[in-house]
Amino acid sequence: MSIPTDASGSFRRRGPHFTDRIVAEPEGDGQWPVEPGRYRLVVSLACPWAHRSLIVRRLMGLEDALSLAITDPIQDERSWRFALDEDGRDPVLGYRYLEEAYLARDPENGLENGVSVPAIVEESTGLLVTNDYPQITIDLGVEWAKYQRPGAPTLYPEGLRDEIDEVNEGVFHDVNNGVYKTGFASTQNAYENAYTALFARLDELDARLENQRYLVGDHITEADIRLFTTLARFDAVYHGHFKCNRQKLAEFGALWAYARDLYQTPGFGDTVDFDHIKRHYHQVHTGINPTQIVPLGPEPSAWLEPHHREELGGSPFGDGTPPEPLAGPLRPLPPLDM
Structure with a gap:
């Protein structure tokens, strides 16, 4: 797999080619x-x-x-x-x-x-x-x-769009893309710069979430969705595979509780597949993991531990309702070759 980096050894993400x-x-x-x-x-x-x-x-x-x-x-x-x-x-x-x-x-x-x-x-x-x-x-x-279904939430409310966009901008550069800039860096300096920015932003988000249940407003928005998909992969992949190892997500306070709160919300945890996630990163990135061995941990049951975030107020869907439960896993994979 070819990783695009610049002369400094920093990862450079290619933008979307088709923007219709x-x-x-x-x-x-x-x-x-x-x-x-x-x-x-x-x-x-x-x-x-x-x-x-x-x-x-x-x-x-x-x-x-x-x-x-x-x-x-x-x-x-x-x-x-x-x-x-x-x-x-x-x-x-x-x-x-x-x-x-x-x-x-x-x-x-x-x-x-x-x-x-x-x-x-x-x-x-x-x-x-x-x-x-x-x-x-x-x-x-x-x-x-x-x-859309009756009761669907408003994920990008007009009155909060400026704040959502501002949060998303920082999260994209330092967290969503930041884990890749850390993991795909080809020089020590590029790695350390990305690592420092990543954990500075995670610390900032952890502090932001100490006293509010969601990133912006009192229910789930586009900002929460964008952060969650990186958090869901953090301990399973980014902490070890991408050398984002100052601490695990599970070692944060508010941020880990926030991530569990979302995971336990219909539409979030039921769309997470740790098997797909771990196989992709560990078997495709052979430059990082040449043996292609897929780790067994961490234990996913930790995501179901009580989070107590409801004590901060707010509700996942605002005035709306949750989607109906899924009938089963989205796409199970065959067992790994032994």
Whole structure:
């Protein structure tokens, strides 16, 4: 797996190549109409960026409006693949690899920034519509309002958007992307700079959450979803695999309780798959883990310990209601080869 770094040894994340949007009222080029049954959301259960869209789809109750494809957590030289499906093909798109949707949209430059999830693909044509991961979740929460379930929460309330955006900006640079900048650094200086920024931000968030249940406002917002998907992977992957080892998430006070609170909220913990997560990072990043051995721990039952965050007030869904329970795991994997 090729890791993009600059001359200083710092990891540089490639931005999304396809930034079209799916909106309720399209106004020109680069905008597609919201239409139930037209699009397919492609995710990896291992990927924190894709995990965000999975949470929002579930919280909003968009399962019937937007179909879901789940890739194999193990990538090969062509990146995300549908190896878990019968005959190794997505049953709706007919593709073996997600890159096929990228090339269908842009045969010459479709792979310019690599192949990433989440991605939304038009089912009838197989064209990649967007892989703009920050915008996808906002639009699922706002633009798809007509098809959301009764009681769906407001994840990006107008009166709090400036504060949500400000929190998200810091969390993205120092935490969401910060763990990658730490783990993929190719020089000691780049690693130490990223490590320092990561834990400074986590300390700041820990202090912020001592006296308030959620990051912004009194119920779950886009900000909580973006932070949670990194926290869910922290002890299982980032602490050891990416050398983010000043302390574990479980050794924080408010931040660990906050993470457990979210995990125990419908739409969050039931979309976490530690098996997919650990297999992806430990078996794909062979430059970091050449043996490809997948660790057994940590014990996931710790996420179910009481958090007592309800004592701070607020409620997960505000005036709304939780989504219905899932029938079972999203996509179980076969046992590891021994």
